[in-house]
Amino acid sequence: MLSPICLRSFLTVIDTGGFTEAARRLNATQSTISGHIKRLEEQAGHRLMERDRGGSVALTLQGRELIGYAREILRLDQEARSRLAGTSLTGLVRVGLPDDFASGRGFTQLLADFARQHPDARLEVEVGNRDRLLSALDVQRLDHVLTKQDRAAGGEILARRTVVWMGLASTTGAVPLIVFPEPCIYRERAIRALEKAGIPWAVAYVSPSLAGILAAVNAGLGVSPLAEDLTEGLVPSIVNQTLPSPGSIDLVLHSRAGQLTRAATGLGDLIRQHYGVAGIQGAKRNNLA
Template sequence: MEFRPLRMFVEVVRQGGFSQAAREVNATQSTISKAVKQLEDEIGVPLLDRIGHRSVLTTAGEIVYRRGVRLLADRDDLLAELDDLRGLGRGVLRLGLPPIGSSTLFAPLFATYRQRYPGVEVQLTEHGSDRLEESLRAGEIDFAGALLPTSEDFEVQLVRREPLVALLPPGHPLARRRRIALAELRETPFIMFESGFALHRVILDACRRAELEPKVVAVSSQIDFMVKLVAAGMGTTFLPRMIAQQRAGKAVRCVPLSEPGTDWVMAMVWRRGAYLSAAAQAWLDLVRGYDWGEPAELP
């Protein structure tokens, strides 16, 4: 089995279509279609059920996709390990970081790494934690900054635990409270992160436990924009304490949540059993030896 058609098939599934996959891998849609057809011919069964403009995985397609993701990741591990054995030292670190908290937590560490290993090429990917975990599982990156809890497929190095706070406009009735429960925000509109962010899931899970159906008035991936919406009186949003404190002031108030299970716990994660190149191991050693401030514990 050739890896190129398999990689294109996996990308079609991950991106949700042929045209999206073509944009992602910088190829034509015709090239993607031919690669998937080549894979289907080699296996001898259809992998996608084409219904109009949609393509749905067949039972065989689900098996090939699940196994294919692992095969591609193992191939990348194999090449990296052989390069190290030959002493080639590819010198590439593929790092995925989330927008929330990275500038505070990882920027100093990133700078230290670059100073110590100037010859290493750092390929940086920025997405929400959930999207980064997909990339990590597919072997596209070596490490991801992710919120706990996470998949048992990953090894975990804890970084930082922070309580979540609600950001409120100064005139809000609860803005002067020492702590608030989510249920007390029942009448307050929510400004949420996009669904690809783990913090989106954390808040919605907490709302379900509190039997609260939030009224979402805006969804964004831009922290500063969301804070401006709060300052304008549109509603409330939620951030880790250390991030919120950087933006607190006369325009917004930060009130800790009393809700259990809403701590923001950041970790550096990597695939369980994955081979770590010399460049990747150097990053992990730096993460493990770094002073992250407050001690972190498992939730």
């Protein structure tokens, strides 16, 4: 039989992009995660992953074929446990998140898993910019909102991400920026860093979606400031060595005031677990992913 524990480690490596992040997500050591993958490969009778010296992970054909089965096995395991324990969540939960969360690796899968594991709960997801989502939270149209922001701006810090420059740009003239529309913390940090360094800049491309940003970067239209975990697959760049660092951002969870449904409370806890945060006090104490 395929071990659910090993399957969970296998999927977490895939969703996070590597053994280091998977170990942090699951609160385990890298050797433990490696042991789980080795045991799963023995159970499956096939090599599932190839790992190079740089830590990058590539799936074999059998590894790719296992993904769907692994998710379904874990979903059924969780659903059975919830049903037998009478803990299946009910009620409406409304969550708002920016496009890069919605497009990012692993997070939409978390929402899909939640919906499947709790069929009696009703999940509504709204994608939008920070100000619009926080306004919706203020009038209690949303239960939870995920944002990227400065540390002092309130909310519950879940994780911290370094902002890096990606793309190609000439070493002369104004730096062509590929950015999200305002308000955007990536955009704010990048412009602030360039102006502080006395480097001229010009907005060359604006897109409300991560897909549009990545397409413009890969087309060579300029450079884009992005969280480091969003840069997989982008064109190689040397601008990180020539442009000032935009710093880092916090990934923050905001929850509406008042009584939440069981479903809303459960999803909030699941989001904290997704980032390896045990709870509000743990997030404030650790202050990072």
